[in-house]
Amino acid sequence: xxxxxxxxxxxxxxxxxxxxxxxxxxxxxxxxxxxxxxxxxxxxxxxxxxxxxxxxxxxxxxxxxxxxxxxxxxxxxxxxxxxxxxxxxxxxxxxxxxxxxxxxxxxxxxxxxxxxxxxxxxxxxxxxxxxxxxxxxxxxxxxxxxxxxxxxxxxxxxxxxxxxxxxxxxxxxxxxxxxxxxxxxxxxxxxxxxxxxxxxxxxxxxxxxxxxxxxxxxxxxxxxxxxxxxxxxxxxxxxxxxxxxxxxxxxxxxxxxxxxxxxxxxxxxxxxxx
Amino acid sequence: xxxxxxxxxxxxxxxxxxxxxxxxxxxxxxxxxxxxxxxxxxxxxxxxxxxxxxxxxxxxxxxxxxxxxxxxxxxxxxxxxxxxxxxxxxxxxxxxxxxxxxxxxxxxxxxxxxxxxxxxxxxxxxxxxxxxxxxxxxxxxxxxxxxxxxxxxxxxxxxxxxxxxxxxxxxxxxxxxxxxxxxxxxxxxxxxxxxxxxxxxxxxxxxxxxxxxxxxxxxxxxxxxxxxxxxxxxxxxxxxxxxxxxxxxxxxxxxxxxxxxxxxxxxxxxxxxxxxxxxxxxxxxxxxxxxxxxxxxxxxxxxxxxxxxxxxxxxxxxxxxxxxxxxxxxxxxxxxxxxxxxxxxxxxxxxxxxxxxxxxxxxxxxxxxxxxxxxxxxxxxxxxxxxxxxxxxxxxxxxxxxxxxxxxxxxxxxxxxxxxxxxxxxxxxxxxxxxxxxxxxxxxxxxxxxxxxxxxxxxxxxxxxxxxxxxxxxxxxxxxxxxxxxxxxxxxxxxxxxxxxxxxxxxxxxxxxxxxxxxxxxxxxxxxxxxxxxxxxxxxxxxxxxxxxxxxxxxxxxxxxxxxxxxxxxxxxxxxxxxxxxxxxxxxxxxxxxxxxxxxxxxx
Numbered sequence: 001x002x003x004x005x006x007x008x009x010x011x012x013x014x015x016x017x018x019x020x021x022x023x024x025x026x027x028x029x030x031x032x033x034x035x036x037x038x039x040x041x042x043x044x045x046x047x048x049x050x051x052x053x054x055x056x057x058x059x060x061x062x063x064x065x066x067x068x069x070x071x072x073x074x075x076x077x078x079x080x081x082x083x084x085x086x087x088x089x090x091x092x093x094x095x096x097x098x099x100x101x102x103x104x105x106x107x108x109x110x111x112x113x114x115x116x117x118x119x120x121x122x123x124x125x126x127x128x129x130x131x132x133x134x135x136x137x138x139x140x141x142x143x144x145x146x147x148x149x150x151x152x153x154x155x156x157x158x159x160x161x162x163x164x165x166x167x168x169x170x171x172x173x174x175x176x177x178x179x180x181x182x183x184x185x186x187x188x189x190x191x192x193x194x195x196x197x198x199x200x201x202x203x204x205x206x207x208x209x210x211x212x213x214x215x216x217x218x219x220x221x222x223x224x225x226x227x228x229x230x231x232x233x234x235x236x237x238x239x240x241x242x243x244x245x246x247x248x249x250x251x252x253x254x255x256x257x258x259x260x261x262x263x264x265x266x267x268x269x270x271x272x273x274x
Numbered sequence: 275x276x277x278x279x280x281x282x283x284x285x286x287x288x289x290x291x292x293x294x295x296x297x298x299x300x301x302x303x304x305x306x307x308x309x310x311x312x313x314x315x316x317x318x319x320x321x322x323x324x325x326x327x328x329x330x331x332x333x334x335x336x337x338x339x340x341x342x343x344x345x346x347x348x349x350x351x352x353x354x355x356x357x358x359x360x361x362x363x364x365x366x367x368x369x370x371x372x373x374x375x376x377x378x379x380x381x382x383x384x385x386x387x388x389x390x391x392x393x394x395x396x397x398x399x400x401x402x403x404x405x406x407x408x409x410x411x412x413x414x415x416x417x418x419x420x421x422x423x424x425x426x427x428x429x430x431x432x433x434x435x436x437x438x439x440x441x442x443x444x445x446x447x448x449x450x451x452x453x454x455x456x457x458x459x460x461x462x463x464x465x466x467x468x469x470x471x472x473x474x475x476x477x478x479x480x481x482x483x484x485x486x487x488x489x490x491x492x493x494x495x496x497x498x499x500x501x502x503x504x505x506x507x508x509x510x511x512x513x514x515x516x517x518x519x520x521x522x523x524x525x526x527x528x529x530x531x532x533x534x535x536x537x538x539x540x541x542x543x544x545x546x547x548x549x550x551x552x553x554x555x556x557x558x559x560x561x562x563x564x565x566x567x568x569x570x571x572x573x574x575x576x577x578x579x580x581x582x583x584x585x586x587x588x589x590x591x592x593x594x595x596x597x598x599x600x601x602x603x604x605x606x607x608x609x610x611x612x613x614x615x616x617x618x619x620x621x622x623x624x625x626x627x628x629x630x631x632x633x634x635x636x637x638x639x640x641x642x643x644x645x646x647x648x649x650x651x652x653x654x655x656x657x658x659x660x661x662x663x664x665x666x667x668x669x670x671x672x673x674x675x676x677x678x679x680x681x682x683x684x685x686x687x688x689x690x691x692x693x694x695x696x697x698x699x700x701x702x703x704x705x706x707x708x709x710x711x712x713x714x715x716x717x718x719x720x721x722x723x724x725x726x727x728x729x730x731x732x733x734x735x736x737x738x739x740x741x742x743x744x745x746x747x748x749x750x751x752x753x754x755x756x757x758x759x760x761x762x763x764x765x766x767x768x769x770x771x772x773x774x775x776x777x778x779x780x781x782x783x784x785x786x787x788x789x790x791x792x793x794x795x796x797x798x799x800x801x802x803x804x805x806x807x808x809x810x811x812x813x814x815x816x817x818x819x820x821x822x823x824x825x826x827x828x829x830x831x832x833x834x835x836x837x838x839x840x841x842x843x844x845x846x847x848x849x850x851x852x853x854x855x856x857x858x859x860x861x862x863x864x865x866x867x868x869x870x871x872x873x874x875x876x877x878x
Contacts, residue, residue: 086386124467133425135418135464158583172706181458182416206706 004053011046012059040072040081044095047102051262056269062103069096069108077110077117078131089130090121094143098256101150104271115157118144125180126163138171138178142191146255149198165201168192172205175213185225186217186235189242194254197245207246214239305329306336313342318349327370334374334381344390357396364395372406379414385423392430400431408448415452415459425465442472495587500573500595509560509573516556516768518581519543524574525560534572538563544770544793557770559793572596637678644675662704665696669714672696683725690722709764712784717767723758724771753777753798766790780805781823788812788838802827803850810838817844826853839874852878 043065050057072079072092079092093114100106120132121144127136128144141164148157158164171177175184176192189210196202217223222231223239244252244259253263283291309325326343329336347367351360371388378384392398404427410420432441446469452462495517501510509525523541526534544557573596577589648671655664676689697715701708753776763783769790772778776796781803789812791797799821807827813819819842829835835851851857857878 086390087382123464133468134422135461137418155581155583161583166710169707169710179416180460182460204707204709209706 008050008053008055011049038068038082040069040079040092040095040099044098047099048256048258048262051102051258051265054265056265057103058269060103062105065099066103066105066108069099072096073110073113075113076132077113077115079109090118090128090140090143090147091130093117094147097147097150101256102266102270106151111151111153114147114151115153118148118157119159122159122164125167126160127167128164135179136167138176138188138191138195141168142195145195145198146257149255154198161199165196165199165204168196168199169201169204172210174209175217176210183226184213186214186223186242187225187238189214190238190245190257193242193245194252194257197254202245210242211246211248214242302329302332309339309342313338318346322346331374334378334384337383340383340387344387361396364391367391375410379410379417380419382419385419388423389426398430400427400434403427404431411452415456416461418461421461421465425468442469445469446473495589497575497593497595502571502597507562509562509571511558511560511573511575513556513558515587517587518583519558519579523558523560523579524572524576525562526572526574528570528572537571542793544773556768557773570596570598641675641679644671644678647671648675660703662700665700665703669693669696669700686725687722690718693718712762712764713767716761716763716765719761719763720758720767724756724768755779759783769794776818791816809834813838814841814843816842819844819847821848821850823850824854825850829854829856831856835876842873844873846873846875848875848877850877 047057047060050060068083069079071083072081072085073096074080074088077093078088078090079096080086080088081092081095096109097114100109117132118128121129121134121140123129123134123136125136128141129135129137130140134140144157145154145164148154151157154161170180171188171192173184175186176188177184178188178191193202193205193210196205214223216227217225217229217235217239219229219231222233222236224231225235240249241252241257243249245254251260252258253260256263256266258266305325305328309322309329312319312322312325323343323346326339326346329339330343334340347363351363368388368391371384371391374381375384392400392403404424407420407424407427410417411424414420428441428445446466449462449466449469452459453466456462495513495515497511497513499512502508503510511523519541525537525539527537528534539560539562541558541560544559572594575589575593577591580588648668651664651667651671655661655668658664672689672693676686694715697711697718700711701715704711754774755777756772756775757779759779760782763780763785766772766780766785770793772794774796775794777799778794778797779801781801783805785802785805785807788800788802788807788810791800792812793815795815796818797816798818800819801821801823803823804826805824807824808829810822810824810829813822824835829851834856835849839847839849
């Protein structure tokens with residue numbers, strides 16, 4: 001109990017930094033905080049962590065975050081991670097959409113441009129890449145589909161729901177691979193699985209093969225990327241999340257990637273409080 | 275680090291490792307603390323630079339330190355610094371990055387920093403960058419950071435090098451080399467696919483001029499007919515292909531002051547489960563909320579109401595239909611002739627950007643191309659009969675050929691049969707996706723069987739002809755019947771084609787649900803003997819249903835049968851249920867459920 005509140009405090013103090021520094025330009029000024037630039041991905045993680053811990057997000061400076069987000073969207077609709085950041089791709093599009101959804105305020109993003117970016121990132125095989133012209137990839141496909149879902153633009157953003165579903169289920173080969181002809185990897189049981197779940201098509205996968213593969217990647221109490229490797233925190237989470245989609249564990253919200261319990265917290269505390 | 279092989283260590287080795295790591299960790303934390311302190315004090319000196327080198331060699335993902343390093347470099351070159359000195363600094367930066375890359379080929383920030391160096395230095399050598407990236411891709415042919423970086427380098431090269439054609443060609447040859455090394459290098463294939471249109475474009479210098487671009491992937495749709503059913507206060511709209519709608523069509527009437535008022539009601543497609551809005555359908559039914567007393571009804575259909583993700587078809591322009599309603603004649607269907615409204619024409623914009631890559635060609639050229647490709651893939655398939663990729667590709671090509679070319683029924687039937695054979699093979703080869711191919715196979719079989727069920731009448735757009743009977747015409751002694759038995763059907767993909775059918779025989783198949791019957795309101799007899807049905811669904815609206823046969827299915831309880839009829843609105847019906855596991859044949863000859871289901875007679 002004590003630890004939980006301590007954690008919340010830490011996260012909130014870091015978030016304050018994001019809100020305040022979000023709009024500062026990128027010179028290396030003297031700063032009292034350990035990390036300079038506020039970061040979209042970290043903001044997403046911070047907010048979901050707070051929800052998991054049961055916080056009601058009332059101490060978060062929502063308007064500052066949403067306003068700062070406006071500076072991160074590029075002309076082509078994608079988002080950078082930090083102000084004047086060097087990389088912009090589907091990962092941060094997802095972060096922006098998820099943050100906006102959790103704070104119930106979409107004024108920080110130009111929705112039409114986001115939908116356009118996602119449309120242009122769909123490939124001839126109807127999978128979705130990190131950006132226009134790039135190879136279809138399980139991670140970016142999840143980011144795109146979840147973003148469209150959170151923006152309620154699934155029907156407009158996907159060129160062909162049916163063909164995208166087929167691309168997704170074609171990624172199963174025992175476990176799931178991230179791209180064609182690559183070996184299956186634990187984390188794609190979530191990225192691909194959650195995408196299918198958002199498209200109401202999770203039932204079309206082979207549960208047994210998925211489950212058996214995940215069991216072979218168990219390692220020292222966690223999960224690793226492949227059978228016989230060392231585990232890491234990310235793949236351990238993804239392994240559990242992948243099992244959760246098959247209801248082997250606590251249930252999961254596929255679009256926000258948090259448990260249903262945390263999602264209930266969001267609905268109760270954040271959406272009702274506005 | 276991801277994907278490192280696990281080795282089981284002994285206890286002493288473990289202990290030594292932990293001790294070594296502990297001192298390493300302490301040292302690392304010390305360096306980081308020192309570096310960050312310098313950063314906070316904005317000390318952009320050489321000492322700071324060395325600290326960043328030490329940190330980034332071990333941990334290239336610590337992007338804050340990359341930022342600090344860039345600030346130091348910028349600081350160094352801003353003071354009196356000659357061009358040569360700048361060049362030298364950046365050259366050594368690039369060498370440093372190469373070292374770090376060797377241990378960490380998948381760090382986004384290494385590539386970022388490299389790009390920054392090349393963008394900032396006075397004389398970047400893009401050619402040697404290209405060589406470098408080739409070596410990277412030798413180490414890991416699927417590293418998409420590498421491929422992405424390669425595309426960036428190429429784009430830079432093509433800016434300064436006027437010989438752009440040569441560049442595309444060399445790139446193309448590079449992908450050829452990579453594919454020859456490893457046939458399943460999907461990244462190389464992907465790169466190749468992006469180069470092909472460029473190559474063709476580059477080589478077609480001032481060629482044959484503009485050819486009409488055809489939308490091969492997206493077919494155009496038109497309305498077959500629209501009817502107002504005054505008895506049921508319904509409007510029925512039939513398209514000539516399946517369509518997914520986002521928004522219901524607009525129905526309006528003109529009031530006394532000749533203003534258009536929108537009528538409230540609800541739409542559903544004659545397909546699948548009745549309460550889902552966005553379904554596929556040929557036929558759509560709009561039920562008005564209020565009983566009408568209109569003189570005229572207007573129906574508008576707009577292209578933007580089509581759901582792009584669910585429709586392979588599109589409308590070209592707005593369509594508006596209207597009709598004068600005669601005096602209340604309860605038994606007739608009133609035809610609403612469609613007109614294309616000229617003034618409000620909106621063309622649906624091209625759905626996808628990558629379609630711009632398609633080479634401009636005429637319909638005939640496209641058909642020839644498809645036929646050539648089909649022949650090529652079939653050759654491949656002879657060499658590799660078990661390859662699912664060949665079979666899947668053939669499926670795509672054959673289906674496109676069928677839709678875009680105007681085939682006679684013989685050719686169309688041949689393609690359907692080929693498709694069915696391919697599905698049979700895929701069902702065996704691609705076991706994880708067996709059900710998908712079973713459904714595709716069912717679709718092909720159903721399409722073949724229902725080919726002539728809906729025709730365009732000779733006086734175009736005046737009526738919908740269902741198998742020589744006009745829609746809802748007065749009943750003849752011979753009732754419209756549809757039979758498709760013993761074909762391993764797993765689904766009925768487009769129930770709306772069966773709207774006029776009175777007698778349906780789908781026995782000896784593999785159907786798992788009857789939900790598709792939902793809107794087949796004219797159905798009188800349905801035979802589902804020997805299928806895989808587990809419960810009765812979708813019969814609520816079937817008022818004229820007299821006979822339902824579900825013998826020898828997979829029904830396990832009375833509830834599964836009874837619940838299907840609880841809200842049934844019909845008169846009388848016989849339901850045959852023997853051969854299901856819940857039936858005990860020794861219960862006697864006739865079963866009557868008197869209390870709740872007095873309209874239904876259950877028989878063996």
